[in-house]
Amino acid sequence: MVKRAFAALLCLVNGLLITVNVWAENAANRVNHAVILQYHHIATDTPASTSLSPKVFAQHLDILKQEGYTVWPLPKLVRALQSDQLIPDRTVVITFDDAYDDIVLQAAPMLKKHGFPFTVFVSTDFVDRRQPGYMTWDQLRSLKKQGATLANHTRSHLHLLRRPEDVGQKQWLQTVREEIDGAEQRIEDETGEHWRYFAYPYGEADEALIKAVTAWGYLGFGQQSGAVNKSLLRSGMAPRFPFNQSYKDLADFRIKASSMPLPLLKESFPGWVFEDAVKPELKLTLAPHRGKLSCYASGQGSVPIQSLSDNLFMVQVDKPIPVGRSRYNCTLPVAGQPGRYHWHSRMWIRKRDDGSWYPEP
Ligand SMILES: [Zn+2]
Incomplete structure (x- = not known):
C-alpha cells in the first residue's frame, strides 16, 4: 500500500516536473506575435451571437492560467509590437466590446482572481444615457482601478460604412470623426484614459475608412480572426478572435489562443x-x-x-x-x-x- 502510494507520488512529481519544464521552455521562447481575444457579454440571458456563458469564460481563463499563457494589457502588447520587443510565446490580450454591465458583474471578479488585465472598448453614449445593461462611469472607473484599459468604440455604435444617400462622403467622414473623437474625449473626461485605441463597431470597415481613422491618429482593431504581429497592427485593423456561444468548444479556444500569424x-x-x-x-x-x-x-x-x-x-x-x-x-x-x-x-x-x-x- 505504502509502495503504491509512493509510486503514485513519484508519478505526480514527474508530471509536475514535466509541466514545469514545458512551461519554462515556453517562457524562454520569445516571439514577435500574440493573440487578442474579443468578447461582448459574459452572461447567459443576452443574445447568443454576442454572449459567452460565465462558465465557459471561466474555462477560458483556467486554460490561460494552466497551459503556459501570458496575459498582457493591450498597451503593453502595442508597445512591444511597435518597438520590435520580443514577446513571450503564447501571449494573449483580453478585450470586451460595448461596456455591458455583465463585464463588471461577472467577468471582472474572475479576471481579478486570476490577476489578468483586460481592455473594454466603450460606446460612450450608452454610458452617458445610463442605459440599462451598460456599465456606469463609476463602474468603468472601478475597472480602471483593477487595472483595466478603457478604449474607444464610438459614441453611438453606428455602422461606419452606412453613409445615408443624401450625405456626401466628406460630410460623412466628419460625422464618423466626431463619433470617434467625441468618444475619446468622454472617456478621457470621465476616467483619464486616453489611448487612441479604436475598435470598429461590428468589425466593419473598408480601405478608405481605415485610412481615415489611422490618419486621425487611432490604432484600429477589427473582428476578423487571427493572430497579430507588427504589420497586422500597422494595417489599421488588427485582428481579434471573437468568441460567443457558437465558439464555446474548448479545443477551438486552444487552437485560437495559441495561433500565430500566417507567414504572409x-x-x-x-x-x-x-x-x-x-x-x-x-x-x-x-x-x-x-x-x-x-x-x-x-x-x-x-x-x-x-x-x-x-x-x-x-x-x-x-x-x-x-x-x-x-x-x-x-x-x-x-x-x-x-x-x-x-x-x-x-x-x-x-x-x-x-x-x-x-x-x-
Ligand atoms: Zn460593439
Whole structure:
C-alpha cells in the first residue's frame, strides 16, 4: 500500500516536473506575435451571437492560467509590437466590446482572481444615457482601478460604412470623426484614459475608412480572426478572435489562443464591400513554409485553393459569399508543434442585391 502510494507520488512529481519544464521552455521562447481575444457579454440571458456563458469564460481563463499563457494589457502588447520587443510565446490580450454591465458583474471578479488585465472598448453614449445593461462611469472607473484599459468604440455604435444617400462622403467622414473623437474625449473626461485605441463597431470597415481613422491618429482593431504581429497592427485593423456561444468548444479556444500569424509576404483581394453575388479571389504569397494551407468560408466549409507557384496561392469559393459579413479563414500547421496553427482571416461584406444594407442579426 505504502509502495503504491509512493509510486503514485513519484508519478505526480514527474508530471509536475514535466509541466514545469514545458512551461519554462515556453517562457524562454520569445516571439514577435500574440493573440487578442474579443468578447461582448459574459452572461447567459443576452443574445447568443454576442454572449459567452460565465462558465465557459471561466474555462477560458483556467486554460490561460494552466497551459503556459501570458496575459498582457493591450498597451503593453502595442508597445512591444511597435518597438520590435520580443514577446513571450503564447501571449494573449483580453478585450470586451460595448461596456455591458455583465463585464463588471461577472467577468471582472474572475479576471481579478486570476490577476489578468483586460481592455473594454466603450460606446460612450450608452454610458452617458445610463442605459440599462451598460456599465456606469463609476463602474468603468472601478475597472480602471483593477487595472483595466478603457478604449474607444464610438459614441453611438453606428455602422461606419452606412453613409445615408443624401450625405456626401466628406460630410460623412466628419460625422464618423466626431463619433470617434467625441468618444475619446468622454472617456478621457470621465476616467483619464486616453489611448487612441479604436475598435470598429461590428468589425466593419473598408480601405478608405481605415485610412481615415489611422490618419486621425487611432490604432484600429477589427473582428476578423487571427493572430497579430507588427504589420497586422500597422494595417489599421488588427485582428481579434471573437468568441460567443457558437465558439464555446474548448479545443477551438486552444487552437485560437495559441495561433500565430500566417507567414504572409503579400495579400491581394478585390475589395471589402460588394453589392452583387461575388466569389472573391484572395491571393496569398507566403514565405517558404512546410505544411499545407487550408481555407474555410462561412457557410461553405473548405474552400478550393489553387497553387499558382510554390508560395503563391489563390483562394476562391465555388458559390457566391452570403449577404452580410462573412470570412475566409486560412490556417497552416505550425512546423514541429502539433496542434498549433498559423491563422489568417479576410472579412467580406456583401450588401443585399437591391443595394440596401442587411439587418443586424
Ligand atoms: Zn460593439
